Amino acid sequence: MTDNGINGEAREDSEAKVLANVPDGLFIGGQWRAAENGATLQVRDPATGEVVKEIADASVADGGAALDAACAAAADWAATPARERGELLRRVFDLLTARADDFALLMTIEMGKPLAEARGEVTYGAEFLRWFSEEAPRIAGRYGANPEGTGRVVVTQHPVGPCYLITPWNFPLAMATRKIAPALAAGCTVVVKPAELTPLTTLAFVALLEEAGLPVGVVNVLTTSTSGAVSEPIIRDPRLRKLSFTGSTPVGQALLRQAADGVLRTSMELGGNAPFVVFDDADLDKAVAGAMAAKFRNIGQACTAANRFLVHRSVVAEFTARVTAKVRELRVGRGTQDGVAIGPLIDDRAVAKATQLVEDAVSRGATLHTGGSAIEGPGTFFAPTVVGDVRPGSEILREEIFGPVLAVVPFDTEDEAVRLANDTEYGLVSYVYTERLERGQRMIERLETGMMGLNVGVVSNAAAPFGGWKFSGLGREGGAEGIHEYLQTKYTLTANPFA
Ligand code: NAP
Secondary structure, three states: OOEEOOOOOOOOHHHHHHHHOOOOOOEEOOOOOOOOOOEEEEEOOOOOEEEEEEEEEOOOHHHHHHHHHHHHHHHHHOOOOOHHHHHHHHHHHHHHHHHHHHHHHHHHHHHHHOOHHHHHHHHHHHHHHHHHHHHHHHOEEEEEEEOOOOOEEEEEEEEEEEEEEEEEOOOHHHHHOOOEEEEHHHHOOOEEEEEOOHHHHHHHHHHHHHOOOOOOEEEEEEOOOOOHHHHHHHHHHOOOOOOOOOOOOOHHHHHHHHHHHOHHHHHHHOOOOOOEEOOOOOOOOHHHHHHHHHHHHHOOOOOOOOOEEEEEEHHHHHHHHHHHHHHHOOEEEEOOOOEEEEEEEEOOOHHHHHHHHHHHHHHOEEEEEEEEOOEEEOEEEEEEEEEEEEOOOHHHOOOOOOEEEEEOOOOOOOHHHHHHHHHEEEEEEEEOOOOOHHHHHHHHHOOOOOOEEEEOOOOOOOOOOOOOOOOOOOOOOOOOHHHHHHHEEEEEEOOOOOO
């Protein structure tokens, strides 16, 4: 049984206070306001199923108004000195850090992750504000003679213009700051659309931006239950110059098609199917600890979550036994409770998917070591699960699990490990455990992913370029690369001033 700690009655005072402080309107042109048609949508706590807040539900007309506001503010914000833009971000970093506990609690309420992990996300999400506050003044160009000596080449960087930023529900704060911070640092104005399931963190974050002195129209927020209908006219509006999306690959593909007509700049952070490879020369203590982090962080609901554990046959029994013992110790419950490591999945569909993937694997011959099914009661909980000896062709090896299910596949040779690891249309991240330097180097060259953890189970860092290959996306967020997603290059040829 889960220990949800829900009595359906008095919500903790601190929770009520945090929820009461979240604005319930759309933020357009510096004003909080209701949807033009008065519609609202309900936000629920996935651990209880209870409605925790009702907020504005934007229409197509509200979407148009938000883009109008972003366009009206674009020229002034682009002309604002980079240092000032950076200082705004830095003030928000300070405010967010000071209110880390409130933001963590809010994320746990609307998304379900354990409070300690929500605090970790505040640290990670805030870091994008600090990082890009420092990158803003470093936007640079170059100057040099052309090879013929007849002229001078001047290369300058310019904000791309108004941006539309669409974020998913699984990291409600970090996915927003990872886009808003570089956009603002580059001098772009934005319309942000969080996921319907977890819009509250973005609303609270934008209230913080406002408190830090955000100029009117630079950031606008749309919360909506009709994301497709509201987004398409924005994406097709010729004034929009950039679309940045984090979410599933099928939605990303559909948005790329919409963006094609306007030849929009796009960044796509899409799905993953990460291999976690444990070689026979791995340090198993490190591999087991890394596996627990790579699989069970965020209740398994991360694009970077290890999806397929490829383990050398000589160590597979020991590895499986050790992770199974650890998985059995994971406490399931509402994320606000002490010691809880596994909160609820985001909704019924996620539970049904995890159930179906495990059933399919077992029906094809996999061994169920622990867990394997949904947990009865309020909320959408799924028991942390280990399945071993997963057979080729099982759906769990092809699909993103997005739940606390660890699937193990044995292999015999390095070549086989590489073939299995690369046998997916995705290419976001891979994890490799080996104590041999040359083997680790070979994996860097052979694995088809945009990121890799070498004896490390979590790779995300604001100072590094996050992003995928193949169906996992286009573009990079974070690092020195992140700001370039929001800049466009101009080359000017001038005459040789000495000729
Ligand atoms: P999703 O269904 O693709 O939704 C992502 C966002 O797109 C949400 O804001 C959603 O809003 C919106 N959306 C859905 N359909 C849309 C449409 N037709 N037009 C415009 N917007 C639309 O994905 P999700 O289930 O929220 O998130 C999980 C996925 O995100 C996973 O595949 C995961 O791997 C991926 N992800 C990737 C990264 C990365 O950096 N690569 C990071 C985190 C998550 P509504 O939900 O309100 O409709």
